[in-house]
Amino acid sequence: MKEDSEILRIVKEDILRILIEKNGSVLKDYIADEIKVSKSFMDKAITQLEKEGLLEYDKNNIKLSNSGKFKALDILEKHLKIEQYFKGIKSQKQAHKISHIIEHYISEEVIDNLKKISTFKNKGDSLIKFKNGEAFITNMKSDDKLFERYVSMGIIPGEKIKIITELPNGLIFKIKGKKIFIAREYAEQIEVLNYEKS
Amino acid sequence: MKKVKFLLIGQPNAGKSSLLNALIGSKVIMSNYPGTTVEITKGKKKIGNLEVEFSDTPGIYSISDRSEEEKVTEMAIFEKDIDGVVIICDACALERSLYMVLQILEADIPVIIALNFVEEAEKKGIDIDYKKIEDILKVPIVPINPLTKRGIGKLLGQIAKYDELPTQSFKIEYDDHIETAIRKISKQIDNPRQKRFIALRILEEDKDFYKYLEDNKIKNIDDIISVHPKIAKDIAVTRYGTAAYIAKNFTKITSLKKEKRLEDKIDKLLLNSIWGPILTFSFFILMFGIILYIGNLIQGYLLGASENLISYFSQFGHSIIYTVLGQGLTGLSIGISIALPYIFLFYLLIGFVEDTGLLTRFIINTERLTKKIGLPGKSFIPLLLGIGCTVPAARATRVLSSKKEQFRAASFFAFIPCSSRIAIIMGIVGFYGGAMLAFYVYITLVIFGLIYAFGLKKATNATPEPLLLELPVYRKPSIKNVFSKSWIRMKDFVYVVIPLLMIFGIIYGILDVTNLTESIVNPFAFVTSWLGLPNKTIIPLMFGFLQKDLTGPMLLSSLGSDIPSALTSLQLYTFGVASTLGIPCIIALGMFIKEFGFKKAITITILMNLYGIIIAGIIWRIISFVGNMF
Known part of the structure; x- marks a missing residue:
């Protein structure tokens, strides 16, 4: 189970935000329309949110619980703040879109990628088992400092990578046009999903 | 004669050493392979009646404290009495370069960005609207090419006007929980300057900065962290997200010719397992x-x-x-x-x-x-x-x-x-x-x-610590650089x-x-x-x-x-x-x-x-x- 996966986190946050924007209650189909992820994936997100006590789910109707409202307001507030922050340089509509992205901290393309991944049946594997071709990064396990190193090198969930060579001590892959060598120990902790199989 | 100090900061292979070469002439200083330049090397240059001392720092990807190189640079930014920083950015990897720029801007230091490899980026079909980025970051950006000396005069001109550099540049606004945590920690910091930078470093668990806290530790840490357990990671991704946003929106990528380059052929052989x-x-x-x-x-x-x-x-x-x-x-x-x-x-x-x-x-x-x-x-x-x-x-x-x-x-x-x-x-x-x-x-x-x-x-x-490194693009070495380095x-x-x-x-x-x-x-x-x-x-x-x-x-x-x-x-x-x-x-x-x-x-x-x-x-x-x- 990839409970901690970046996609799931984003989808969960999006569901909460949509709910609060729509006054706390909405039809499931509406959410499905809005966030464009696979049905099974959305179900998983909803089940988890329900388990966490953040929403109530009855047939086709989804409602925020009290603690859910609290959390969703938080997310919305964050969202509005970012929106305001970029309003100065972009149109209203664009600012809104940007804030959707930055609130999950990743680029537009990456978000699209992440959501696309959720429609795949296969849920990804460690980078080391992935011999060649292109893939999306879905999850990175690391301590905080290694994580920052990854991020500052452009290695981040949702980003597309292309494996170039496998060596006995590690892998060489291309990300954003740059070649990077990663040791086996680290590669094992990074999960990816095949890009072509979709 | 007035003396000012400038730091040169850049990611590995961003062209730091050749810029320094171009800036101060014959007195060259080492480049860095993930390498031996762990000390800060210096060189002086006269501009009018101003004497600028440039300090070359080791190439790093970000200000973190994982390696000695990063510690050296971090301390140079923070503790040395410097008048400004020149950050060398790689136009072919703008996003990543901006990551470090955003991080350094948190330290409230006057910054000039030298944008290197612009021609190389143009060849790849990358067109950067640096004027717009200048507006957002409120930091001067000078496209340079150390080999042809393009932009070097302009860069020196910017340095000469160091006292006109904006001090209030762009700051990332993090999510509420992080901002609250920054505020709470700032109150515990016993240093008048750069509180935000210190607070962020502390939140990113950089132990070197704990000394600015009373008794060297964070008070009520649970209170600060509990609402946001993955705080250090989220700080990093927010920075990256912002960098990616800026890079993406002010960069036009036109043609992406897929040519099998010589470099890939060499690598295929040189990085073959046998x-x-x-x-x-x-x-x-x-x-x-x-x-x-x-x-x-x-x-x-x-x-x-x-x-x-x-x-x-x-x-x-x-x-x-x-x-x-x-x-x-x-x-x-x-x-x-x-x-x-x-x-x-x-x-x-x-x-x-x-x-x-x-x-x-x-x-x-x-x-x-x-x-x-x-x-x-x-x-x-x-x-x-x-x-x-x-x-x-x-x-x-x-x-x-x-x-x-x-x-x-x-x-x-x-x-x-x-x-x-x-x-x-x-x-x-x-x-x-x-x-x-x-x-x-x-x-x-x-x-x-x-x-x-x-x-x-x-x-x-x-x-041993596992290896994680970037493979630089093959470049023709400059004989002058190699000699002076030796x-x-x-x-x-x-x-x-x-x-x-x-x-x-x-x-x-x-x-x-x-x-x-x-x-x-x-x-x-x-x-x-x-x-x-x-x-x-x-x-x-x-x-x-x-x-x-x-x-x-x-x-x-x-x-x-x-x-x-x-x-x-x-x-x-x-x-x-x-x-x-x-x-x-x-x-x-x-x-x-x-x-x-x-x-x-x-x-x-x-x-x-x-x-x-x-x-x-x-x-x-x-x-x-x-x-x-x-």
């Missing part, structure tokens, strides 16, 4: 071949010249003073004629390899080996530099991320003969005992080095070692003239008898520890020039091992003390040199025992 190590190994064999061949030619020429000089000198008489001074001169000429050509050639070739981008590939291939002996891949660079001279190589161990790993790697210099030790093996053992005998000495070093390595690995159960690396040797050679030569001359040598030799008779060597060989062994290059001449002065009749082959071999296995000389010991502290340095030196002497003695006993049986 061919890679073979090519790496062959390359180094070839390199040493070149060094030995050309070094030999230069050495022959220089030796001839210095012999002439010494004989010219001795015609003035044979008084005590001339004998003493003559010894000093011999020491000097040996330093210049033996060590210099090899060391300089070595650094020249290494500099060339690193500037082409090949070295990173070699590191990946050699990591497979270093890992087996419990050393991280990056330790390959200091170990390789050790073949030149142990002293700068010991300093180069700073590339490794912890003092422990640095010390571990440095202890291997006992088995890696530096050029002075190579001179003993080749010039003494090989010259008087034949090439095979020299080869046996090498093999002995390798075997006992490996025994030490595996023993150490087993005993300490060390797991010079900087061997400066220590010229200014420290060569005068010492002279001084020790003179000391020996005095001892010789005053007949004091006997009183030094006798107390150490047990060492030479353990080694099965004539008592007098303690002189070259001891002087060798003062300065390795003295070993050869001292052996000749104490035993006479007819070495083959004074020492048997076995004795020559034993002498070779005893004088080369260990921490080579007092200068290396000094560097060890500087890097690792007195206690550790002394301990490792005594242990290693004892190890060498014990092994040499045992081998001598075994071989003579076996020899006597037949």
Whole structure:
């Protein structure tokens, strides 16, 4: 189970935000329309949110619980703040879109990628088992400092990578046009999903 | 004249060293392969009546405290009294470059961005609207090309107007929980400036910044962190998200031609799991071949010249003073004629390899080996530099991320003969005992080095830090850059070692003239008898520890020039091992003390040199025992 996966986190946050924007209650189909992820994936997100006590789910109707409202307001507030922050340089509509992205901290393309991944049946594997071709990064396990190193090198969930060579001590892959060598120990902790199989 | 200080900061391979070259002219400073520039190097430039001191920092990806390089840069930004920072950004990797820019802007320092590789980016179809980015970040951006000097004048102009640089630049606004945490921590910080930067560093768990807190710890940490457990990670991604957003929206990517480039072909071969190590190994064999061949030619020429000089000198008489001074001169000429050509050639070739981008590939291939002996891949660079001279190589161990790993790697210099030790093996053992005998000495070093390595690995159960590095694009190295870099690396040797050679030569001359040598030799008779060597060989062994290059001449002065009749082959071999296995000389010991502290340095030196002497003695006993049986 990839409970901690970046996609799931984003989808969960999006569901909460949509709910609060729509006054706390909405039809499931509406959410499905809005966030464009696979049905099974959305179900998983909803089940988890329900388990966490953040929403109530009855047939086709989804409602925020009290603690859910609290959390969703938080997310919305964050969202509005970012929106305001970029309003100065972009149109209203664009600012809104940007804030959707930055609130999950990743680029537009990456978000699209992440959501696309959720429609795949296969849920990804460690980078080391992935011999060649292109893939999306879905999850990175690391301590905080290694994580920052990854991020500052452009290695981040949702980003597309292309494996170039496998060596006995590690892998060489291309990300954003740059070649990077990663040791086996680290590669094992990074999960990816095949890009072509979709 | 007014003096200002500017820092140069950039990611590895962003073109920092060539920019510095272009900025300050002939006085070049090192570049960095994931490498040996761990110290900050400086250069000065006059602009009008302003004197700007540029400090070059090691190339890093971000301000974090994972490695010594990052710590050095972080401290330079934060603690040094600087007037501004020039950040070199790679136009081909704008997103990543901006990540560090955003991080540095948090420190409230005036910043100028130098955008490098703009032409290269344009070729790739990347068009950056840097004016817009300038507006957002509120920081001047100057596109540069250090090779054609494009933008250099403009950059200097910006630096000259340093007091007009905006102090209120763009700041990332993090999510509420993070902002609250920043506020709460800021209240606990006991420093008037840069509170936000310090608070963020503390939230990212940079222990170096805890000293700004009362009692060096965060109060009510649970209260701050509980609402947002993944706070450090979220800070990093927010920064990246913002960088990515800016990069993406102000960059136009037009054509993306997919051409199979030469670079990929080279990499396919060089990073092949079979061919890679073979090519790496062959390359180094070839390199040493070149060094030995050309070094030999230069050495022959220089030796001839210095012999002439010494004989010219001795015609003035044979008084005590001339004998003493003559010894000093011999020491000097040996330093210049033996060590210099090899060391300089070595650094020249290494500099060339690193500037082409090949070295990173070699590191990946050699990591497979270093890992087996419990050393991280990056330790390959200091170990390789050790073949030149142990002293700068010991300093180069700073590339490794912890003092422990640095010390571990440095202890291997006992088995890696530096050029002075190579001179003993080749010039003494090989010259008087034949090439095979020299080869046996090498093999002995390798075997006992490996025994030490595996023993150490087993005993300490060390797991070296895994490798994560970017493969730079292949570039044509600038000859000027390579030369000046080699010079900087061997400066220590010229200014420290060569005068010492002279001084020790003179000391020996005095001892010789005053007949004091006997009183030094006798107390150490047990060492030479353990080694099965004539008592007098303690002189070259001891002087060798003062300065390795003295070993050869001292052996000749104490035993006479007819070495083959004074020492048997076995004795020559034993002498070779005893004088080369260990921490080579007092200068290396000094560097060890500087890097690792007195206690550790002394301990490792005594242990290693004892190890060498014990092994040499045992081998001598075994071989003579076996020899006597037949």
